[in-house]
Amino acid sequence: MKQVITMPKLSADMKKGVLAAWAKQKGDTVKKGDVLYEVEAAKVVSEVEATVDGVLTEVYFEEGDEVDVDTPVALICSEQ
Amino acid sequence: MIYIETGSTDPYFNFGLEYYLITEKMFDEPVFLFWQTAPTLMVGKFQNTLEEINVAYAKEHQIHLVRRMSGGGTIYTDMGGFQFTFIIPGKTEEISFSEYIRPVIQALHDMGIAGAGFNGRNDLVIDGKKFSGNAQYLYNGFTLHHGSLLFDTNIEQMVKSTTVDPYKIISKGIKSVRERVTNISEHLKAPMDSQEFKMRMVTSIMGGSGYKTYELTETDRKRISELGDLKFNNWDCIYGRNPKCNLTKTGRFTGGKMEVSLEVSHGTIRDCTIYGDFFGSLDMDALCQALIGVKYEESAIASAIAPFDIEHGLYQITRSELLSCIAP
Numbered sequence: 589m590k591q592v593i594t595m596p597k598l599s600a601d602m603k604k605g606v607l608a609a610w611a612k613q614k615g616d617t618v619k620k621g622d623v624l625y626e627v628e629a630a631k632v633v634s635e636v637e638a639t640v641d642g643v644l645t646e647v648y649f650e651e652g653d654e655v656d657v658d659t660p661v662a663l664i665c666s667e668q
Numbered sequence: 669m670i671y672i673e674t675g676s677t678d679p680y681f682n683f684g685l686e687y688y689l690i691t692e693k694m695f696d697e698p699v700f701l702f703w704q705t706a707p708t709l710m711v712g713k714f715q716n717t718l719e720e721i722n723v724a725y726a727k728e729h730q731i732h733l734v735r736r737m738s739g740g741g742t743i744y745t746d747m748g749g750f751q752f753t754f755i756i757p758g759k760t761e762e763i764s765f766s767e768y769i770r771p772v773i774q775a776l777h778d779m780g781i782a783g784a785g786f787n788g789r790n791d792l793v794i795d796g797k798k799f800s801g802n803a804q805y806l807y808n809g810f811t812l813h814h815g816s817l818l819f820d821t822n823i824e825q826m827v828k829s830t831t832v833d834p835y836k837i838i839s840k841g842i843k844s845v846r847e848r849v850t851n852i853s854e855h856l857k858a859p860m861d862s863q864e865f866k867m868r869m870v871t872s873i874m875g876g877s878g879y880k881t882y883e884l885t886e887t888d889r890k891r892i893s894e895l896g897d898l899k900f901n902n903w904d905c906i907y908g909r910n911p912k913c914n915l916t917k918t919g920r921f922t923g924g925k926m927e928v929s930l931e932v933s934h935g936t937i938r939d940c941t942i943y944g945d946f947f948g949s950l951d952m953d954a955l956c957q958a959l960i961g962v963k964y965e966e967s968a969i970a971s972a973i974a975p976f977d978i979e980h981g982l983y984q985i986t987r988s989e990l991l992s993c994i995a996p
Contacts, residue, residue: 609714626713
């Protein structure tokens with residue numbers, strides 16, 4: 589099963605967020621609840637966690653990239 | 669809500685306290701702090717200190733450097749200003765600044781500063797001039813909101829310590845936004861000392877006198893100091909977490925012009941090239957190679973170039989001139 593990880597909408601008026609730091613790299617095994625990346629938007633820093641167990645097979649952005657809300661930023665493939 | 673007196677003006681201790689409260693002490697009701705620091709530059713979590721801070725000025729004036737865990741830009745704080753922190757258990761689904769900012773504005777209105785309000789960047793302003801920056805982070809199931817208040821801060825030192833000039837940097841990090849600033853004390857109808865201002869702010873925000881407090885124990889303080897050193901007061905936190913950047917420094921010496929281009933990632937030199945119209949027999953490629961993998965700080969660079977015979981290898985460019993052209 590493939591799980592698409594997107595840029596979250598943290599506040600009502602948030603349009604974009606900066607993908608500030610990856611906590612996992614492409615190819616890493618991840619568990620549900622692991623921090624995948626940190627996002628900064630409007631002076632707020634928040635963590636985005638994996639929602640399933642699996643392998644982080646794709647990352648679409650580099651640290652420091654500004655990404656629109658709901659845009660896919662990574663892909664987790666799981667055996668479930 | 670519980671009020672905690674930090675009892676310290678050490679920025680590392682006070683940030684360590686915030687971290688302690690959300691990772692170890694974890695009160696199940698909101699906590700409020702109102703604190704001060706010795707002169708300090710606080711960069712946002714994903715900012716590049718090289719880009720934001722005049723490191724030489726900060727060193728000369730013994731200004732502390734610290735990386736916050738919250739977002740946003742760089743601020744300067746000193747004993748003429750205050751910081752406030754709200755720590756709320758439970759990660760809110762939707763982020764809001766107004767619930768934390770409103771009580772601060774109300775307290776200022778009660779002191780007769782009718783012009784205090786907030787702008788679109790969640791900064792607090794009086795007549796369009798900023799006197800408070802605010803930022804948040806969500807961690808370990810807590811929302812932490814903190815902000816600064818300029819009461820009688822040394823604005824000249826603020827401007828000089830955040831004016832970075834000698835090199836050109838290209839990076840993707842979060843940039844600070846320059847705004848006109850003002851001190852609250854200039855807007856008070858009658859003079860007020862900073863301790864009275866603090867007392868009135870805390871009483872107002874805590875909803876009147878007789879509020880609940882918690883006194884830090886010696887055990888708390890010992891652990892907070894440890895966390896302050898571990899999480900905030902070290903090279904790795906302040907420089908090692910800088911986003912990757914490319915920077916160019918130019919030096920003009922008796923012996924000619926020298927341009928140094930560096931790629932710095934996580935505080936370490938990853939690539940180096942040196943150009944110029946200077947003369948000498950020094951093997952510049954070998955010198956550049958020797959800098960790769962070296963921490964981007966003066967003492968580490970000085971050690972890396974120590975084996976090179978710069979005195980005889982470069983015409984009218986001294987070792988200290990070369991060092992100044994490479995180091996931050």
